Amino acid sequence: MATAARVDLDGNTIRPMTICMIGAGGFIGSHLCEKVLAETPHTVLAVDTINLAAICTPADYNTRPLDTIYSNFIDALPVVKYCSENGKRLIHFSTCEVYGKTIGSFLPKDSPLLKDPAYFLLTEDASPCIFGPIEKQRWSYACAKQLIERLIYAEGAENGLEFTIVRPFNWIGPRMDFIPGIDGPSEGVPRVLACFSNNLLRGEPLKLVDGGHSQRTFVYIKDAIEAVMLMIENPARANGHIFNVGNPHNEVTVRQLAEMMTQVYSKVSEEASLEVPTIDVSSKEFYGEGYDDSDKRIPDMTIINKQLGWNPKTSLWDLLESTLTYQHRTYAQAVKQATSKPVAS
Ligand code: UDP
Numbered sequence: 001m002a003t004a005a006r007v008d009l010d011g012n013t014i015r016p017m018t019i020c021m022i023g024a025g026g027f028i029g030s031h032l033c034e035k036v037l038a039e040t041p042h043t044v045l046a047v048d049t050i051n052l053a054a055i056c057t058p059a060d061y062n063t064r065p066l067d068t069i070y071s072n073f074i075d076a077l078p079v080v081k082y083c084s085e086n087g088k089r090l091i092h093f094s095t096c097e098v099y100g101k102t103i104g105s106f107l108p109k110d111s112p113l114l115k116d117p118a119y120f121l122l123t124e125d126a127s128p129c130i131f132g133p134i135e136k137q138r139w140s141y142a143c144a145k146q147l148i149e150r151l152i153y154a155e156g157a158e159n160g161l162e163f164t165i166v167r168p169f170n171w172i173g174p175r176m177d178f179i180p181g182i183d184g185p186s187e188g189v190p191r192v193l194a195c196f197s198n199n200l201l202r203g204e205p206l207k208l209v210d211g212g213h214s215q216r217t218f219v220y221i222k223d224a225i226e227a228v229m230l231m232i233e234n235p236a237r238a239n240g241h242i243f244n245v246g247n248p249h250n251e252v253t254v255r256q257l258a259e260m261m262t263q264v265y266s267k268v269s270e271e272a273s274l275e276v277p278t279i280d281v282s283s284k285e286f287y288g289e290g291y292d293d294s295d296k297r298i299p300d301m302t303i304i305n306k307q308l309g310w311n312p313k314t315s316l317w318d319l320l321e322s323t324l325t326y327q328h329r330t331y332a333q334a335v336k337q338a339t340s341k342p343v344a345s
Contacts, residue, residue, distance in 0.1 A: 006040060008234045009309065016041040019232065022079065024048050027176045028093065028168070031225050042232075055141070056095070057177065059189035062137040062290035072144040080148070084155045089162040089239070091231055094149050096122065096169040096246065096297050097142040100130040105295040123300040124167070124242040137290035149242070156240060164231050164238040169246025169299045173221030173319065174326035182334050189287070192216075196258060197327045200265040201335040205279040209286050212255030212278070215296040219247035220319035223312040230308040237307045244299035247312035250319075251298060264320045269328050 006014040019036065023029040024046035036042050054071040055061075061068050076092075083090040104111075104119035113119050121127075129146050131139040155161035177194035178184025179201065189195065199206045227245045231238040252260065258278050266273040283291045304310050 006233065009230070009237060010234075014040075014233050016043065017232075018043045018045060020045040020047065022047045023054070023093075027173075028171065028221070028225075030175055031173070031221050032228055035225050035229060036232075040229075040233075057189070057191055058138065058141075058291070059287055061139070061141040063288055065137045065140040065290075068140045069144045072141060073148050076148050077151075080152055080155060080161075083163075084159050084161040089164075089235060090152065091164045091166065091228070091238075092148070092152055093166050093168065094145050094242075095142070096167050096244065096299065097294060098129050098146045098149060098167065099127055099294075099297070100139065100142055101132070101294060102296050103128070103130070105130075117298075120296050121298055121300050122244065124244055124303050127300075132292045135290060136292040138287075138292040162235065162239045164235075164240075165242040166228065166231070167242060167244050167299075168219075168224065169244060169297055170216050170218045171221050171224045171245070172218050173323050174330075176221070176323075179327075179331050179335070181338055182331055192254060192257065193323070196261050197265075197324065197331075200261065200269075200324070201327065201331050202339065203271075203274065205274060205277055206258040206262065207281045207286060208255055208258060208278050209281060210283045210293070211280060212258060213253055214293050215251055215253050216257070217246050217248055217251045217298055218257075218316055218319065219245065219250065219312050220314035220322075223247065223314050227304065227308065227310045230310055234308060241303060241307060243304045243307070244301065245304065245310075246297070246299035246301075247314075247316075248298050248301060249312075250316040252316065260316065261320055261324065264317065265324050265328070268321065268325045269332065 008014050019042055021029055021033060021044055024033050024044065025048035033044055033046060036044055054075070055064065055068045080090065082088065099122045102120040104114050107113055107119065131142055149165055152161065152163050152165060156163050172193045177190030178188065179194060179198050180186050180188050180190065184190065196206045224245050231243070262273045262277045283293070
């Protein structure tokens with residue numbers, strides 16, 4: 001238990017708080033709970049639901065758009081209302097998907113402007129939110145998240161709600177999502193870290209959707225949680241702000257991620273990698289009708305640097321090494337057992 005007095009970024013003593021955490025059993029919530037309980041005197045009121053706090057896996061956005069919109073918008077409404085009406089501070093978890101596509105994605109592939117950050121850098125108070133057409137149901141999530149952000153912002157402007165909005169940029173690490181057929185449905189499609197982990201655990205090639213050209217920046221969950229702690233303990237600096245939380249230095253294409261994960265997994269499992277480690281698959285085959293993709297996501301870090309002095313520390317290689325060590329230790333045996341079971345006649 002932490003007993004030493006904690007001070008905020010301005011040197012003031014932080015008084016113990018009671019934090020109501022919705023989704024405390026999920027990926028982000030469990031890491032946040034762990035840190036708050038180990039390092040602070042704060043009390044956590046942990047709340048969770050069977051379907052977690054909200055749907056946040058792209059495979060669901062186009063196949064379960066109603067559940068996606070209800071869980072991310074409608075179900076969040078009473079929480080926002082409660083905070084506004086009772087003078088409670090709200091830290092709301094949104095997503096980098098609210099930015100949608102970059103302006104640069106509309107330029108010709110060989111345009112020199114693509115190198116200009118003005119065409120791709122995602123900035124909280126300046127970048128537009130660019131989504132595809134309604135029939136591309138992939139954007140149901142981004143749109144629901146954007147509307148709840150706008151509602152929270154309006155509650156702040158009209159009713160004085162104290163809020164902070166967090167936009168996670170591909171936070172990854174242990175306990176993210178599930179391994180299909182082991183601790184989740186065998187036909188389920190988690191996000192890319194768990195999809196690729198599953199392929200590696202089963203000795204199958206990693207599937208590259210539409211060539212694996214999309215780019216992502218990945219940040220280690222433990223780095224990101226430090227940013228959230230700063231928000232919790234520095235309300236004067238965090239209130240009224242939207243923060244990108246990501247690692248602009250960890251950018252790769254999905255294809256590069258597949259190559260790196262293959263190398264790292266071979267190292268941590270001490271197993272040789274496949275001769276053909278990846279295969280191509282179309283998005284329609286993999287996700288079904290209505291899928292679309294974000295092309296590139298680099299967070300502008302100016303606001304979070306200025307307000308909270310936060311910077312991520314962990315390189316992509318290092319975060320993959322600790323995460324895949326966890327995946328191997330947690331799942332390798334279970335996968336081996338599941339795949340060696342005789343087929344029931
Ligand atoms: N992807 C892939 N193979 C997989 C899973 C995902 O190529 O087995 C791609 C997906 O099409 C997207 C990227 O990886 O371009 C990241 O997908 P993820 O589901 O992690 O979420 P997103 O970053 O799109 O929210």
